[in-house]
Amino acid sequence: xxxxxFEIINDISxxxxxxxxxxxxxxxxxxxxxxxTEFMYLNENISQSFFKLTDLKKENxxxxxxxxxxxKDKSKKxxxxxxxxxxxxxxxxxxxxxxxxxxxxxxFQEFDNKNVLDKNSIVNELYRNEDASQSQYLIRxxxxxxxxxxxxxxxxxxxxxxxxxxxxxxxxxxxxxACIRYGLKKFEDNEQLDYLIFxxxxxxxxxxxxxxxKILVVSYLNLLKKLNFSGYFEKEEKECLELWK
Numbered sequence: 549x550x551x552x553x554f555e556i557i558n559d560i561s562x563x564x565x566x567x568x569x570x571x572x573x574x575x576x577x578x579x580x581x582x583x584x585t586e587f588m589y590l591n592e593n594i595s596q597s598f599f600k601l602t603d604l605k606k607e608n609x610x611x612x613x614x615x616x617x618x619x620k621d622k623s624k625k626x627x628x629x630x631x632x633x634x635x636x637x638x639x640x641x642x643x644x645x646x647x648x649x650x651x652x653x654x655x656f657q658e659f660d661n662k663n664v665l666d667k668n669s670i671v672n673e674l675y676r677n678e679d680a681s682q683s684q685y686l687i688r689x690x691x692x693x694x695x696x697x698x699x700x701x702x703x704x705x706x707x708x709x710x711x712x713x714x715x716x717x718x719x720x721x722x723x724x725x726a727c728i729r730y731g732l733k734k735f736e737d738n739e740q741l742d743y744l745i746f747x748x749x750x751x752x753x754x755x756x757x758x759x760x761x762k763i764l765v766v767s768y769l770n771l772l773k774k775l776n777f778s779g780y781f782e783k784e785e786k787e788c789l790e791l792w793k
Contacts, residue, residue, distance in 0.1 A: 556615055560622040562630045567619065571631050573597045574638035594775070595637055602736040606649040613642045644775055651767055652732050658760055659695065659725045667691040670719045682714055690719060698726040700733065707743040717756045724748075724761060728768050749788045757792075765792045 555566040562568065574595040595601075601609070616638045620628070628635070670690050671683045689702060703726055712720070727744055734741040748765055757765075769789040772781045 551612065551615070553611065553615055557618055557622075560619055560627075561624065562627045568631065570615070571619075571634040571638065573601075574634040574641065576633070576637070595634075595641055598641060599736070599738045601641065601645055602648075604645075606646060606653075609642050609646050609649065613639065613646065616642065644771070647774075648732060648735075648771060651771060652729065654767075655725050655729050655764065656696070658764070662694065663722070664692050664694060665690050665719055665722055669716055671714055672716045675714050679714075682711055686711075686714055686719070690723065695722055695726045698723070700730050703727055703730045704741070707741065707747055710743060710746070712747055712750060717753060720750070720753055721757065721761055725764065728764060731768065745784050745788050749784065749791060751791060754791055762792055 551570060552566065556564070556570050557567075558564070560567065574597070576595070604612075616635055620632075620635050620639065623632075623635075667687045670686050676683060689706065690698070703723075706723070707727065715723070724747075727741070727747060731741040731744045748769075754762075766789065769785060769792065772785060773789065775781075
């Protein structure tokens with residue numbers, strides 16, 4: 549996405565075709581768009597280019613935000629009557645995307661450690677002898693690895709298995725940052741990470757979570773709440789957020 553900042557701000561008015569074309573990025577999503585089949589979240593209040601913007605780096609998003617704020621501050625009222633809705637939508641969405649990029653980065657900063665799980669610390673003692681094959685799968689999948697080394701396929705398959713209760717508390721909290729990492733990554737690809745909310749909704753685990761884990765989960769859920777996609781922050785997500793607050 550190439551943006552010529554000078555040509556946009558050189559004439560901040562509805563007469564500047566470059567400015568109008570720039571703001572068209574943040575035009576309201578139309579259900580008549582050709583991309584309808586690719587658009588998972590049927591929410592008419594977000595821009596038609598939202599998921600293209602997720603590909604931008606944080607510094608590029610910050611540049612776009614500066615342009616939008618300048619347009620808002622320098623535009624005449626009659627011009628804002630024409631394109632003010634796009635400006636406000638753009639500011640809200642770019643702010644959200646910057647926050648999402650910050651959260652993704654913070655996961656690596658806050659949980660940047662060299663800890664690995666010992667094979668004897670992965671399976672909950674209560675279920676260690678219940679299903680030998682399941683225990684061996686978890687041990688084989690998660691032992692002697694950094695959480696950052698867990699790839700997307702591993703996390704997707706694990707969540708689809710729905711056998712979270714087999715994990716010890718240590719293993720559960722070890723895996724959690726990787727799950728949220730791929731939850732964000734899937735979101736940027738206009739997809740959902742199945743069963744992530746179910747994984748996060750374990751009431752017993754919350755009692756043993758440290759402050760860093762709680763902040764991470766609440767930040768992730770609040771981010772979803774702010775954007776408020778249709779079908780994406782519903783009853784289960786609301787209850788999960790209340791659980792972790």
